Amino acid sequence: MKNRNGILVQAKHLTKHYEVKRWMSLITGKNIIRAVDGLNFSILRGETLGLVGESGCGKSTTGRLLLGLEAPTSGEIIFDGENILHCGRNALRQLKRKMQVIFQDPFSSLNPRMKIGSTIEWVFKNFDLYSREERRRRAAQLLEMVGLDSKSMNRYPHEFSGGQRQRIGIARALALQPKFIVADEPVSSLDVSIQAQILNLLKDLQNELGLTYLFITHDLRIVKHVSDRIAVMYLGKIVELAKSDSLYESPKHPYTQKLIEAVPFPDPGIELNRKGVLITGELPSPLNPPSGCRFRTRCEQLDPICSREEPLLKETGENHFVACHHV
Amino acid sequence: MERVLEVKGLKTYFFREGAVVKAVDGIDFHVDAGKILGIVGESGCGKSTVARSIIRLIPSPPGRIASGEILFEGEDLLKKSDDEMKRIRGNKISMVFQDPVSFLNPVYTAGDQIREAIVIHQKLSFKSAWGKAVDLLRDVGIPSPDHQARSYPHQLSGGMCQRVMIAMAISCNPTLLIADEPTTALDVTIQAQILELLKGIRKRRSTSIILITHDLGIVARFCDKVAVMYAGKILEMADVWSLYKNPQHPYTQGLLKSLPNPAIKQERLESIPGQPPDLTNLSEDQCVYLPRCHKAIPECQRGQPQFVEIEPGQFVRCFRLVK
Numbered sequence: 001m002k003n004r005n006g007i008l009v010q011a012k013h014l015t016k017h018y019e020v021k022r023w024m025s026l027i028t029g030k031n032i033i034r035a036v037d038g039l040n041f042s043i044l045r046g047e048t049l050g051l052v053g054e055s056g057c058g059k060s061t062t063g064r065l066l067l068g069l070e071a072p073t074s075g076e077i078i079f080d081g082e083n084i085l086h087c088g089r090n091a092l093r094q095l096k097r098k099m100q101v102i103f104q105d106p107f108s109s110l111n112p113r114m115k116i117g118s119t120i121e122w123v124f125k126n127f128d129l130y131s132r133e134e135r136r137r138r139a140a141q142l143l144e145m146v147g148l149d150s151k152s153m154n155r156y157p158h159e160f161s162g163g164q165r166q167r168i169g170i171a172r173a174l175a176l177q178p179k180f181i182v183a184d185e186p187v188s189s190l191d192v193s194i195q196a197q198i199l200n201l202l203k204d205l206q207n208e209l210g211l212t213y214l215f216i217t218h219d220l221r222i223v224k225h226v227s228d229r230i231a232v233m234y235l236g237k238i239v240e241l242a243k244s245d246s247l248y249e250s251p252k253h254p255y256t257q258k259l260i261e262a263v264p265f266p267d268p269g270i271e272l273n274r275k276g277v278l279i280t281g282e283l284p285s286p287l288n289p290p291s292g293c294r295f296r297t298r299c300e301q302l303d304p305i306c307s308r309e310e311p312l313l314k315e316t317g318e319n320h321f322v323a324c325h326h327v
Numbered sequence: 328m329e330r331v332l333e334v335k336g337l338k339t340y341f342f343r344e345g346a347v348v349k350a351v352d353g354i355d356f357h358v359d360a361g362k363i364l365g366i367v368g369e370s371g372c373g374k375s376t377v378a379r380s381i382i383r384l385i386p387s388p389p390g391r392i393a394s395g396e397i398l399f400e401g402e403d404l405l406k407k408s409d410d411e412m413k414r415i416r417g418n419k420i421s422m423v424f425q426d427p428v429s430f431l432n433p434v435y436t437a438g439d440q441i442r443e444a445i446v447i448h449q450k451l452s453f454k455s456a457w458g459k460a461v462d463l464l465r466d467v468g469i470p471s472p473d474h475q476a477r478s479y480p481h482q483l484s485g486g487m488c489q490r491v492m493i494a495m496a497i498s499c500n501p502t503l504l505i506a507d508e509p510t511t512a513l514d515v516t517i518q519a520q521i522l523e524l525l526k527g528i529r530k531r532r533s534t535s536i537i538l539i540t541h542d543l544g545i546v547a548r549f550c551d552k553v554a555v556m557y558a559g560k561i562l563e564m565a566d567v568w569s570l571y572k573n574p575q576h577p578y579t580q581g582l583l584k585s586l587p588n589p590a591i592k593q594e595r596l597e598s599i600p601g602q603p604p605d606l607t608n609l610s611e612d613q614c615v616y617l618p619r620c621h622k623a624i625p626e627c628q629r630g631q632p633q634f635v636e637i638e639p640g641q642f643v644r645c646f647r648l649v650k
Contacts, residue, residue, distance in 0.1 A: 054514040161602050191369035192541065196585035196598035203595065218515065221544065225587035225596070248589055262519035264544030266586050268567050271548040278523055279516040282484055 007078075008180055008212050009066060010042040014075035016061055020287065033286050035061045037236035038075070040313065043180070048206065048213040050227030050244065052220055052259075054283055058236040059216045063182040066214065067099055068092060080179065097127060100173035104185035106165035110157040116143075116168050117153030123175040142171040146201060163194035170201065174209070184216045199226060220263045224248055229319070232256050235286055235294040238313060242320040252322040255279075255295045293325065301326050330398075331503055331535045332381070333357040337395035339373075339380045342388065346607045350376040352559035353395075355634060358503065361533040365550035365567075367540055367582075369603050373559040374539045378505045381537075382420055383412050400502065418448040421496040425508035427488035431480040437464070437491045438476030441498055448499045463494040467524055486517035490524065497528055504528070507539045522549050543586055547571060555579050558604050558615040561634065565641035575643045577622045614646065622647060 016036040036058040043049045051059045064070045066077060068084050077084050084095055103109040110119060120139040124130055130138065140150035146167040157165060166186060173181055183202065187195040199222065205211060217223050223230055224244050231241045232255065240253040251257045258279040265271060281298045284290055290297050292307040299306070305325050313323045339351040350373040358364045368374045379385050380392055383404060397404040399420065407415070424430045432440060441460035445451055451459065457476070464472035467490040480488055489509060496504055506525065510518035526549065529536055538550060546553050547567060554564040555578065563576040574580045584597040601619040609615060614627045626646040634644045 054516060163602060191603065192543070192582055193369060193585050193599035194602060196596040197600075199587075200595055200598055220515065221587045221589050224589040225593060259516065260589075262516045263589075264519075264522075264542065264548040265590060266543040266547050266571065266583060266588055267590060268547045268571050270590055274548075278519050280520075282486055282517065283514070 006045060007042045008045045008080060009214075010076075010078040011039050011062075011066065012076040012078070014039040014062070014065060014077065015073045016058075016065055016070065017073045034236050034289060035286060036065065036072075039238055041231055041238060041241060043212055043214060045179075045212055046206075046210050047228040048215050048226055050223035050230040051214060051216045051233060052218065052223045052230060053233035054218065056283060056286060057233045058286075059218075059233050060184055062233070063101070063184050063214060063216050067101055067182055068096060069101075097176045098178050099180040099182070100176065100178040102166075102169050102173050102181060102183045102186045104188055106162050106169055106189065107157075109169055110165060112157050115154055115156055116160075119157075119168070120172050120175055123172060127176065138175070139171075142175055143168070145174065145205075146171045147197075161194075162190055163197060166190065166198055167201065170198075170205070174205065177209070178211070180212045180214070182214045182216065185218070186215075187222065188217065188219065195222070202226070220260060221265070232259065235284065235289050237294060237323065238321075239295065239323050240321065241313065242317075246317070246320055252316060252320065252327045253295075253324050254299050254301060254326075258298075293323075295324075329360040330357045331360050331400065332537075333396075333398040334377075334381070335396040335398070337377070337380060337397065338393040339376050339385055339390060340393045341390045343607075348606045349559050349609060350390075350606060351380060354554075354556075354559075354561045356554050356561060356564060358535045358537060359552075360535055361529065362551045363529060363536040363538060363549060365538045365540060365546040365553040366556055367543060367546055367553060368556035369541060371603060371606065372556045373606075374556050375507055377556075378422065378507050378537065378539055381505065382416050382422060383407075384416075414448070417444055417496075418499045419501055420503045420505065421499070421501040423489070423492050423496050423504065423506040423509045425511050427492045427512070428480060428485055430492060431488055433480050436477050436479055437483065441476075441491065441495045444495050444498045459498070460494070463498055464491070466497075467491075467494045468520070469494075485513055486520065489513065489517075489521055493521075493524060493528070497532065497534070500532060501534060503535050503537065505537045505539070508541070509538070510545065511540070511542075518545075525549070543582060555582070558609060559606060560615055560644060561642070562616065562644050563642065565638075569638070569641050575637065575641065575648055576616075576645050577620050577647075578616050581619075614644075616645075 014036060015038050018033040018035055020031045020033060039062060053059045065072050079095060084092060117139050120142055121135045124135045140153060143150050143152060148167055187198050190198060215226050227244045230244045230247050231238045234255050240256045251260055261277060262279060279298055284297055292309055293311050296302055296306040311323045311325045313321045316322050316327050334356050337351055337354050341348040341350055366374045366377060381397055385392060392405060438457060438460045441463055442456045445456040445459055461472045461476050464476055469475050469487060469490055510521050528534055540546060550567050552566050553570050554561045557578055563579045574583055581599040585599055587596060599619055612630055614632055617623055617627045624647055632644050632646045634642055635649055636642050637648050
């Protein structure tokens with residue numbers, strides 16, 4: 001079962017700005033995309049933190065930053081007590097064994113010219129682990145763990161369906177017995193009946209192996225199901241962070257409220273009673289985010305302070321953080 | 328109630344390298360005037376082929392509508408000549424596609440593309456057609472339509488492009504609008520806006536709509552009636568309330584249980600074992616859903632069940648429910 005003792009991953013003032021090509025900045029007049037802008041959060045051992053938001057809000061970038069796949073512009077990342085930005089190359093390599101990733105697209109994330117047995121064995125080879133026979137044995141074991149036949153070792157990715165490939169991706173992520181897994185939209189490209197199979201598998205593995213997940217998704221129905229806590233992102237900022245039940249029962253930030261209102265539930269009874277208050281307008285460009293509160297251009301409860309001052313993430317209830325001037 | 332569209336025993340097959348893909352295999356349904364029918368199913372179940380069959384946009388070869396009738400306002404569309412079809416398509420029946428950005432022509436402005444549809448089907452001059460295009464853009468909620476009509480598709484966001492497509496689709500006041508996954512490529516906040524827009528169009532112009540989607544949530548929000556497709560067949564069809572409150576077919580039950588419902592606390596989702604079948608080698612002499620069904624009875628191996636009405640308005644294709 002889940003044992004909760006302390007923080008596994010912590011992000012402090014995590015920021016990632018991308019510079020835009022010169023010719024682009026000539027057109028737009030701006031040259032920095034603020035993909036991730038000052039995130040503070042922590043992930044507890046054995047929990048699932050859901051990260052939701054619309055496309056372009058910086059949720060995938062956050063995942064890549066935590067894994068050390070990209071260097072942040074500023075800020076700190078503490079993984080298992082060590083600052084991954086200040087440890088040496090070798091130490092970082094060893095740290096990376098403890099964190100893995102599951103990608104969205106099960107088609108492009110596997111090498112089409114490699115048998116899936118070798119794909120998984122490569123993970124061991126990369127760290128010079130085990131003898132050849134032992135690698136094979138472990139690869140077979142991993143495939144069985146994710147519900148595939150170990151005979152499928154000798155087959156190529158194109159022989160598998162999307163759901164099966166996603167299982168292979170999960171087996172590969174588990175190979176080095178990681179503590180922390182970033183799942184970046186792991187079920188978005190799968191059909192509903194297969195989605196449920198993969199979500200159940202991820203939950204079983206978490207209970208069995210005591211994994212910690214950062215679950216990145218745009219689907220608010222799924223994130224509620226899998227997460228213990230949920231962080232809602234908007235234009236590179238976390239606007240609300242809370243336990244998943246309390247986020248759904250009493251969303252505080254106007255964006256979260258509207259977002260939950262926008263999601264269609266598979267239940268005509270609930271749908272009939274919708275108030276039908278829709279979020280208006282579209283996501284502003286991260287090249288030129290609104291001053292002050294970034295949500296103000298789509299918000300109804302507008303005050304002068306909203307355009308002047310940026311709201312900070314404040315604790316409003318037990319473990320419920322909101323960044324809004326009105327709360 | 329008046330039936331705008333009635334499809335009877337439609338079979339659309341694709342012939343490829345000696346194999347036959349039965350993408351649509353004997354389906355019956357009808358759409359009432361001013362109502363919204365949802366067709367749901369997983370990828371590859373044939374739901375888009377149904378839409379393309381109705382407006383006769385099946386590429387041939389390899390595809391062919393093998394048999395059936397598609398009665399639109401009482402006339403069989405399958406008996407129409409190509410010229411007659413051209414006058415119906417985009418005029419009385421129009422379609423909205425999934426990927427608006429690639430559907431629009433990148434070298435023409437949004438206004439030009441809407442105007443083209445108007446000029447073809449209505450006897451209007453270019454100038455007054457432009458005015459109408461701008462009005463339509465205003466109708467579908469595009470801010471400053473005068474200006475945006477002169478924009479090219481790449482200057483518009485995905486949601487805006489979808490609005491342009493919808494403006495084009497409703498430009499000739501169609502009786503039937505077919506929307507094939509109109510919001511799949513869009514963010515959830517924009518999706519809600521587009522669905523609201525389509526609902527408004529139904530209300531103002533009493534257009535009938537067929538909405539094709541894989542999302543049971545969208546169906547619950549938007550549709551009056553729903554047909555659940557699987558492997559080229561409709562397994563269950565009913566009004567939205569009965570289908571969600573009292574699903575009869577094991578597949579419908581499985582789909583609803585495998586979807587996380589935020590309103591209920593679920594520890595585990597009940598998934599459907601296995602995966603959708605390959606349409607090329609489907610066995611004719613057993614129920615298509617048998618390999619994944621947990622409620623199978625011996626009869627299921629002995630042929631295809633019939634599509635029967637078990638309650639008024641609720642049709643199911645399952646041996647267990649037929650007395």
